Amino acid sequence: MALGGFRIEVTVKAPSLRQAHRLVMATNFLDPSYWLGAAEGPHAAHLLTANLVTREGFLANANWVYQQAAQANIFQGRAADAPSKAQIQALIDILDGLGWNGGIRSPTKSLDPNAWWHCTPSTDRSAIFQELSKTYQSDEEIRDLYEQARGSSHPYTLPCKAQPGNPDHRNQVHHRAPFRVRCSQRQCQHKLQRTALVHWIAELIQGGVIDGTAFGL
Ligand SMILES: [Zn+2]
Numbered sequence: 607m608a609l610g611g612f613r614i615e616v617t618v619k620a621p622s623l624r625q626a627h628r629l630v631m632a633t634n635f636l637d638p639s640y641w642l643g644a645a646e647g648p649h650a651a652h653l654l655t656a657n658l659v660t661r662e663g664f665l666a667n668a669n670w671v672y673q674q675a676a677q678a679n680i681f682q683g684r685a686a687d688a689p690s691k692a693q694i695q696a697l698i699d700i701l702d703g704l705g706w707n708g709g710i711r712s713p714t715k716s717l718d719p720n721a722w723w724h725c726t727p728s729t730d731r732s733a734i735f736q737e738l739s740k741t742y743q744s745d746e747e748i749r750d751l752y753e754q755a756r757g758s759s760h761p762y763t764l765p766c767k768a769q770p771g772n773p774d775h776r777n778q779v780h781h782r783a784p785f786r787v788r789c790s791q792r793q794c795q796h797k798l799q800r801t802a803l804v805h806w807i808a809e810l811i812q813g814g815v816i817d818g819t820a821f822g823l
Contacts (some may be wrong), residue, residue, distance in 0.1 A: 614641075668703030674723035675700060683732035684805075692722050692730055734823060735808040741821075745785040748800050751821075752779070752787060755807045758820040765815065767806050768796035 616635050620626035634640040641654040659667075675681060675696040683693070695714060699722075702713035714721045742751040756764045766775030766789040780788035780797060787803055789796040798806055811818040 614638075664705075668700065671696075671703045671723070672700050678723070678730060679733040679736050680722070680730060682736050687732070690730070690732070695722055731808050731812040734811050734818065735805055737823060738804050738808055738821065742804060745783045745800070748785045748803065749779070749782065751807060752777075752785075752803065754820060755810070755816050758817045764807075765810065766791065766794060766796050767798060767802075768794055770815075 614635055616630045616633065618626050618629045620629055630636065638654075641649070641652065642656055680693055680696045683690075689697075694711070698707075698711050699714050701707065707713065738751065742748050752764065756762060763773075763776040764787070766772065766777055768789065769775040769791070775789050775791045775794055775796075777787040777798065778790050780786050784800060785803075786797055786799050788798075807816060810816040811821070811823060
């Protein structure tokens, strides 16, 4: 019988391997036809149905899932970052496509309209960061990014990362080379270096505080 991704595990207690083997073989559990409609009796509730796929189709599907993650830059980010929900789900789905599932989390249903592969890359913060980092690298470029980000946020300031909801906390230019900004609140003075600033702007774009279309996102 041509089946892919079919795995049955049977656990028995027996004093020897030979006896364990004999006990298992007597159950018919390792015979796929037992589960595929031929089953009657105590396990009828666990009846399986089979979808036959070719080896090529199986690998093409797994490859397609991987390509969606690669194109959306889902796995890009800083090594120190905890993996995002999207990253964990994409990994589960890729491994699931290859027939492996640890049984801890559910793979995404292939027809789910909210599946992560329908999301545009700009909805993922690390993808936004990657895009911004391609364009804004030098001190002047990052200052330009900061000025543009201020211009498209409401009100016309860049929120402090330590107190983002507090309008009294506002970033202002602190150093030009290397470029960095600092919160204007005397008790706060939260600073952002260049890379941290780009990460913060990416987060504000993702959160809708800053309009990403101003940056072609
Ligand atoms: Zn502050």
